[in-house]
Amino acid sequence: MLLIDLAIPIGLYYLLRAAGLSYQASLVISSLVPGLSATTDLARGRRPDGLAVFMTVMMLLSFAVSLISGSARFMLAKDGWLTVVTGVWMLASARTDQPLTFPFARLLLERRVGPGKQSWDVLWRRAPGFRRIWRVCTVLWGIGLVLDAVVRVVMAYTLPVDVVPGLNAAQYVVFLLLMQVVTNLYLVPAGLYNPRSRVYEFDPEVPVPDSHPVR
Structure with missing residues (x-):
């Protein structure tokens, strides 16, 4: 794809x-x-x-x-405008019931990290530290997307038109690799990959959730 x-x-x-x-x-x-x-x-x-x-x-x-x-420059800047919208949307989601990085990370990591392959529905509802991790990650990605958008818009309006599409494609690769590094520089010391980390400590005042998953 x-x-x-x-x-x-x-x-x-x-x-x-x-x-x-x-x-x-x-x-x-x-x-x-x-x-x-x-x-x-x-x-x-x-x-x-x-x-x-x-x-x-x-x-x-x-x-x-x-x-x-009638502007080719606008079409070239399209990636930047869409990226800034996505970044702002991600930042706004950080304090919602489900920040945007949570469902994406869940597809890749659920039952691969954490204690005893615990369901992320349970972790999200009962572990405050686990929720905090994904709120912080969402803020990191939101800021990264906004900065990425600024670079794209500047390139679209300042560089030769034929240069921009190739640079935009290369920037996607660079951005994803850089954000993976930044994200894991936070996740590793935060304890996501350590099943005995305090991130997975349950709040005793939160009851065991029902069987309905977080959506």
Whole structure:
């Protein structure tokens, strides 16, 4: 999915530019590639990949605005504007019932970390330290996304147009690797990977939860 939704659109953009198409036409055509995976899933009766749907919808919205502004720069800055919205949304979720990093981390780590492969529903409801870890991680990622967005918007409006798509793709890789390092520099000393850590201590005043999972 990443190959289709990220790498192929970037390669197609440069092929179209080499063929002599304009900035806007190349951006629009290459931006429709992520929609192919969503369309294929729908045709097969499967739920479309969330990444494909998200990228397709936002690309089409960006194209609609670009028809009004006529600006290739705006389309290039689209990643930055979407990233800052995501970062602000993530920061706002830090104090909600479920900060945004929790469900993503759960897909990868539940029953792989913690004492006795404990359900994360139980940990979330009964362990204050466990909840605090994901609130802090959400703030870290929110700040990182906002900073990442600033760089993307600055690049879109200051660098040569044909340079920006490639740099945007490379920045995704650099950003994810950097945030993994930052996140684990917090998670390791915080005790997430230590099953005997105080992170997993239950609050005795919180009753054992029912069987309904956190959603």
